[in-house]
Amino acid sequence: FRIESRLQRALQEGALRLVYQPQVDVSNERIVGAEALLRWTDDGQAVPPAEFIPVAEETDLILQIGEWVLREACRQAAGWQCSGHAPLSVAVNLSARQFRDPNLVELIGSILRESGLPPECLELEITESTLMSRLDDTCQRLQALSAMGVRMAVDDFGTGYSSLSYLKRFPVSRLKVDQSFMRDLCTDAEDAAIVDAVVALARALGLDALAEGVETAEQLEALRDTGCRYCQGYYFSRPLPAEAFARLVAVDD
Numbered sequence: 300f301r302i303e304s305r306l307q308r309a310l311q312e313g314a315l316r317l318v319y320q321p322q323v324d325v326s327n328e329r330i331v332g333a334e335a336l337l338r339w340t341d342d343g344q345a346v347p348p349a350e351f352i353p354v355a356e357e358t359d360l361i362l363q364i365g366e367w368v369l370r371e372a373c374r375q376a377a378g379w380q381c382s383g384h385a386p387l388s389v390a391v392n393l394s395a396r397q398f399r400d401p402n403l404v405e406l407i408g409s410i411l412r413e414s415g416l417p418p419e420c421l422e423l424e425i426t427e428s429t430l431m432s433r434l435d436d437t438c439q440r441l442q443a444l445s446a447m448g449v450r451m452a453v454d455d456f457g458t459g460y461s462s463l464s465y466l467k468r469f470p471v472s473r474l475k476v477d478q479s480f481m482r483d484l485c486t487d488a489e490d491a492a493i494v495d496a497v498v499a500l501a502r503a504l505g506l507d508a509l510a511e512g513v514e515t516a517e518q519l520e521a522l523r524d525t526g527c528r529y530c531q532g533y534y535f536s537r538p539l540p541a542e543a544f545a546r547l548v549a550v551d552d
C-alpha cells in the first residue's frame with residue numbers, strides 16, 4: 300500500500316523515466332529499434348520494475364503508468380526518426396490489465412496522432428500468458444490494434460503455454476525468445492534445441508524472432524546459426540537513457 304502511494308506521487312512528480320535497450324539485426328548488427336523499460340528512482344534508490352509493476356497491476360494505477368509510458372515512448376521515438384537511418388521502432392511492454400482496457404485502442408490512436416510516430420514504428424509486447432488467456436477477447440483486441448498498423452510481439456516466449464493454433468490465427472508479428480534460454484545456449488544442448496525450435500516455429504508461422512538476453516559474442520554466433528533475425532542484450536548495450544540511445548543511433552549511421 301505504501302509503495303502504491305509513493306508510486307502515484309512519483310508519476311505526478313515526474314520521477315519515472317524510460318530507458319531504451321537497442322534491438323539489433325543479427326545479420327549486420329545494425330540497430331533497428333529499442334525496447335522501452337521503465338525506471339523509478341525513489342529517494343535516490345532505484346526500485347526495480349519487477350517490484351513495483353506487480354503492485355501497480357493490482358489497481359488501476361497501472362493504467363495511468365502505462366499511459367505515461369506509451370506517451371513518453373512514442374514522443375521520444377518520433378524524435379529518433381531521421382533521414383539517413385531506416386525507421387526505428389519502439390517496443391512498449393503492456394501489462395495484462397492495460398491490454399484488456401476498453402480504452403486502449405482509442406488511447407493509442409490519439410498518442411500516435413499527437414506524437415506523429417508512424418503506427419508501424421510502435422510495437423506492443425504482451426506476455427505469452429496474457430496472449431493465451433480470454434482467447435476471444437484477445438483476438439478482437441489484437442485485430443483492432445493491428446488494423447491501426449501497430450505491431451504486436453509475444454514477450455518471454457517459451458516460458459508459458461501457447462496454443463499453436465491460436466498463435467497461427469492471431470495477428471502477431473514477433474516472438475521474443477525468453478532470455479532464460481540464452482544463458483546456457485552454448486553449453487546446454489537442450490537450450491540450444493529450444494531456441495532452434497522457437498526460431499523455426501516463428502519462421503513457419505511467418506513471424507520474426509528476436510532473442511533476448513544476448514550477453515556474449517559466442518551466444519551471438521550460436522544464434523546466427525539458428526537463423527534468428529533480431530536480438531537484444533548486454534552484448535550490444537544495456538538499456539540507455541533516451542539521449543544516449545539517440546547518440547548511439549547517430550554513430551550507427
Ligand code: G
Pocket residue numbers: 335336337347348349352368392393394
Ligand atoms: O527493465 P527490467 O529491469 O528489469 O524489467 C523487468 C520487468 O519489468 C520485465 O518483465 C519488463 O517486461 C517489465 N517492464 C519494464 N518496463 C515496463 C513497462 O513500462 N510496463 C510494463 N507493464 N512492464 C514493464
Ligand code: G
Pocket residue numbers: 320336392454455478511512513514531532533534538
Ligand atoms: O520481460 P522483459 O523481456 O520485458 O524484460 C527485459 C529485462 O531483461 C529487463 O530487465 C532488462 O534490463 C533485462 N535484460 C536486458 N538484456 C539483458 C541481458 O543481456 N542479460 C540479462 N541478464 N538481462 C537483460
Ligand code: MN
Pocket residue numbers: 334392424454
Ligand atoms: Mn519486454
Ligand code: NA
Pocket residue numbers: 454455456475477478511
Ligand atoms: Na522478455
